[in-house]
Amino acid sequence: MPADLRCPACETTYAAGPDEPWRCECGHALEFADRPHPDGEPLPLSRLDTSRGLWTFFEFLPIEGHVTFHEGFTPLVDAPEWDAQFKLEYVLPTGSFKDRGATTTLSRAIELGVERVIEDSSGNAGASIATYAARAGLEADIYVPADVKQSKLMAIQRADARPVRVEGSRQDVTDACIDAVEAGEGWYASHAWNPAFYAGTMTIAFEIAAQRDWTVPDAVVLPIGHGTLFLGAYRGFSLLNEAGIVDGMPRLLGAQAAGHAPIVDALADDPLDGDGNGSDIADGIRIAEPAREDEILEAIDETDGDAIALGSDPIESALDRLHRGGFYVEPTSAVAPAALERYRADGHLADDAEVVVPLTGSGLKTL
Numbered sequence: 001m002p003a004d005l006r007c008p009a010c011e012t013t014y015a016a017g018p019d020e021p022w023r024c025e026c027g028h029a030l031e032f033a034d035r036p037h038p039d040g041e042p043l044p045l046s047r048l049d050t051s052r053g054l055w056t057f058f059e060f061l062p063i064e065g066h067v068t069f070h071e072g073f074t075p076l077v078d079a080p081e082w083d084a085q086f087k088l089e090y091v092l093p094t095g096s097f098k099d100r101g102a103t104t105t106l107s108r109a110i111e112l113g114v115e116r117v118i119e120d121s122s123g124n125a126g127a128s129i130a131t132y133a134a135r136a137g138l139e140a141d142i143y144v145p146a147d148v149k150q151s152k153l154m155a156i157q158r159a160d161a162r163p164v165r166v167e168g169s170r171q172d173v174t175d176a177c178i179d180a181v182e183a184g185e186g187w188y189a190s191h192a193w194n195p196a197f198y199a200g201t202m203t204i205a206f207e208i209a210a211q212r213d214w215t216v217p218d219a220v221v222l223p224i225g226h227g228t229l230f231l232g233a234y235r236g237f238s239l240l241n242e243a244g245i246v247d248g249m250p251r252l253l254g255a256q257a258a259g260h261a262p263i264v265d266a267l268a269d270d271p272l273d274g275d276g277n278g279s280d281i282a283d284g285i286r287i288a289e290p291a292r293e294d295e296i297l298e299a300i301d302e303t304d305g306d307a308i309a310l311g312s313d314p315i316e317s318a319l320d321r322l323h324r325g326g327f328y329v330e331p332t333s334a335v336a337p338a339a340l341e342r343y344r345a346d347g348h349l350a351d352d353a354e355v356v357v358p359l360t361g362s363g364l365k366t367l
């Protein structure tokens with residue numbers, strides 16, 4: 001039986017099914033009614049069978065694994081030049097961390113008996129949902145900005161999904177997509193709204209902990225657009241604590257691009273506010289209204305975290321250094337490493353702090 005949905009704000013519950021709402025009647029994002037987790041000591045990584053990728057952690061997931069490319073267990077590598085460990089999310093099957101959420105979201109679509117999925121995306125989520133929909137044998141309509149990168153559009157088309165190009169802002173793309181969902185054209189496989197997506201992204205926390213012999217780092221620096229990965233990390237580390245598998249949370253430090261920084265703006269007394277020059281280089285995180293802003297702010301508060309905004313110069317400089325160092329990522333992926341440098345320079349991280357930074361998307365799709 002697919003898991004039912006519940007609203008954390010007004011506590012209304014909704015039965016699982018292909019016609020389930022994409023958000024609560026009160027407007028809040030929905031969650032799964034269940035939060036499963038295993039009990040007892042976890043196996044050391046050397047004895048863990050990781051051949052199922054992130055589905056190794058099926059006991060934590062309120063979804064059965066139906067649609068998979070064996071994604072997950074991306075490398076966690078030392079990056080001495082950055083005094084951090086990088087988690088190489090850009091080696092996932094379609095070149096971004098979004099595959100973590102696509103495998104769980106399309107698996108949920110199969111559980112529910114959905115026939116067509118709809119998603120809106122600046123590129124990576126669209127390519128990922130399109131590819132996993134093809135694997136699932138489902139039709140997919142992907143709403144994209146009219147100026148979407150050609151290589152990302154190509155990935156959507158090659159998976160035989162239907163791209164729908166929308167003129168205007170990123171929000172206009174989302175609005176057109178939601179109109180289609182509300183007109184009954186399909187199930188909203190949204191990386192911003194669908195709780196199944198976050199069930200997948202939280203596996204990054206399980207992997208980081210497992211790869212560190214079931215310990216948590218002092219901090220994780222992550223990009224924030226809708227907070228898909230940021231909240232995934234928060235949920236995953238929280239669940240590991242609930243299960244008694246680790247003790248303590250890493251500080252969750254967010255990175256946004258100046259001019260597209262609603263979380264930084266919401267932290268009004270933030271002494272680390274950005275330089276004020278808008279930056280459009282990070283096309284993957286140009287989000288004006290994150291679907292789960294409240295929870296992002298809660299995650300920052302609960303973990304002694306923070307969020308800062310960076311202009312184009314430090315992002316481009318970080319991107320150059322990453323490429324020269326063999327990390328061929330897209331510009332959006334350079335925002336978190338650039339933020340790491342700012343956090344260190346401003347004394348917000350101790351010199352000996354152990355920090356993990358996910359590198360979220362491949363540069364090969366931005367050519």
Ligand SMILES: [Zn+2]
Pocket residue numbers: 007008009010011012024025026027028
């Ligand atoms: Zn509600």
